[in-house]
Amino acid sequence: MQAYRASIFHLEDDPSTIDGEAHAFHADGLLLVEDGRVVACGAYAHLADELGDTPVEDLTGKLITPGFVDTHIHFPQVDMIAAHGEQLLDWLERHTFPAEAAFADRGHAEQTAEFFVEELLRNGTTSALVFGSVHRVSVEALFAAALKRDMRLIAGKSLMDRNAPPGLTDTVETGRADMEGLIADWHGKGRLGYAVTPRFAISCSDAQLAMAGQVLAEHPTVWMQTHLSENIREIVDTAVLFPDAADYLDVYDRFGLVGDRSVFAHGVHLQGDAFQRLAKAGSAVAFCPTSNLFLGSGLFPLESACAHGVKVGIGTDVGAGTSFSVLHTLGEAYKVGQLRGESLDPLHAFYLATLGGARALGLEDEIGSLEPGKIADFLVLDLAATPLLARRLAAAKTLEDRLFALMVLGDDRVVERTFVAGVERHRR
Numbered sequence: 001m002q003a004y005r006a007s008i009f010h011l012e013d014d015p016s017t018i019d020g021e022a023h024a025f026h027a028d029g030l031l032l033v034e035d036g037r038v039v040a041c042g043a044y045a046h047l048a049d050e051l052g053d054t055p056v057e058d059l060t061g062k063l064i065t066p067g068f069v070d071t072h073i074h075f076p077q078v079d080m081i082a083a084h085g086e087q088l089l090d091w092l093e094r095h096t097f098p099a100e101a102a103f104a105d106r107g108h109a110e111q112t113a114e115f116f117v118e119e120l121l122r123n124g125t126t127s128a129l130v131f132g133s134v135h136r137v138s139v140e141a142l143f144a145a146a147l148k149r150d151m152r153l154i155a156g157k158s159l160m161d162r163n164a165p166p167g168l169t170d171t172v173e174t175g176r177a178d179m180e181g182l183i184a185d186w187h188g189k190g191r192l193g194y195a196v197t198p199r200f201a202i203s204c205s206d207a208q209l210a211m212a213g214q215v216l217a218e219h220p221t222v223w224m225q226t227h228l229s230e231n232i233r234e235i236v237d238t239a240v241l242f243p244d245a246a247d248y249l250d251v252y253d254r255f256g257l258v259g260d261r262s263v264f265a266h267g268v269h270l271q272g273d274a275f276q277r278l279a280k281a282g283s284a285v286a287f288c289p290t291s292n293l294f295l296g297s298g299l300f301p302l303e304s305a306c307a308h309g310v311k312v313g314i315g316t317d318v319g320a321g322t323s324f325s326v327l328h329t330l331g332e333a334y335k336v337g338q339l340r341g342e343s344l345d346p347l348h349a350f351y352l353a354t355l356g357g358a359r360a361l362g363l364e365d366e367i368g369s370l371e372p373g374k375i376a377d378f379l380v381l382d383l384a385a386t387p388l389l390a391r392r393l394a395a396a397k398t399l400e401d402r403l404f405a406l407m408v409l410g411d412d413r414v415v416e417r418t419f420v421a422g423v424e425r426h427r428r
């Protein structure tokens, strides 16, 4: 058994929907881990008796939280993050597609995958839903890197059979064959999962979306991820390509892609009716504030989505997003709210980054909090990682104030150690 003594904070429910406390905070807490799972989590004074002769690692002054869940990120976009100048469709053409073309090469994919998963862990992300490039080999490289570290990673190869340069398209047949191969080889291996990944409606023919829906129906434990209603020009072009669809969401719905294992990135321009349909279907939306600001896509209506009962997670959306840090992304989520006249509560923000993300992926029984029985994916945060943070937190009087300062000022520098299934995988 492993034992860690520190302050401990986690969400046990959604603070925006339940009456009473949704979180647990133990100023002097103890986390007990055995065989990669949480055995107990609570006040040191209450749990000290259960220790027996287990040595306690004293981390007094640090804060233990669950690992972060990133519900939307692109593996083959690490090398073109921070590309200047365009909004979505031009940005894809000019920066993204050329970078993704390089992932046809196994060596490049493998080397980048090592960097990518290390960067996730360095930022405290222990679980992620990830887009690969169109190439099967990109997802193989990513899965192999995540498997080595026992990470809870779900990924898929992008399906794109039109409106992309040659070398970056597949066909209905090759797309299906690659997916079937990846599902057979990787889905359920270790903690890995496969997600059927039609890039977005513009890059998929009717036939390919139909095939994606069939594969999903044939594999009920597989996930689905795509982009939805991110950018105005994208929405207009989609309506032209799918004249029979009632709206953007209906494009996916007609092909059986809107279900309780579906995660839609962005949803910036969705309104009540679409949120209602997403909630009814049990689908989730990934809120990607740094990306939505960077590409000028718009301000996600978080309060409306939540009020309609839609599951929401946080997405860094690297490389349109500008940081791997979910913590930093929460700070930007707050600023998006400010521009909408909404005030994101810090407890709700940390919910989105942990248990909310887990629920968005249907993994709330396994990850997202430190309740006994869950997999021990957790972080040790250094609250004095920068002089400014240390000074600001010394002045903070409430838990909410401390968490808020952490999400506004914090980033990868705060993440001192990252544990995956009880094993330390990163230490600053």
Ligand code: GUN
Pocket (backbone or CB within 6 Å): 074, 088, 092, 096, 199, 200, 227, 230, 291, 317, 320
């Ligand atoms: N829509 C289709 N592809 C992409 C992508 O790579 N990034 C973002 N942000 N939106 C997309």
Ligand code: ZN
Pocket (backbone or CB within 6 Å): 072, 073, 074, 227, 265, 317
């Ligand atoms: Zn994206």
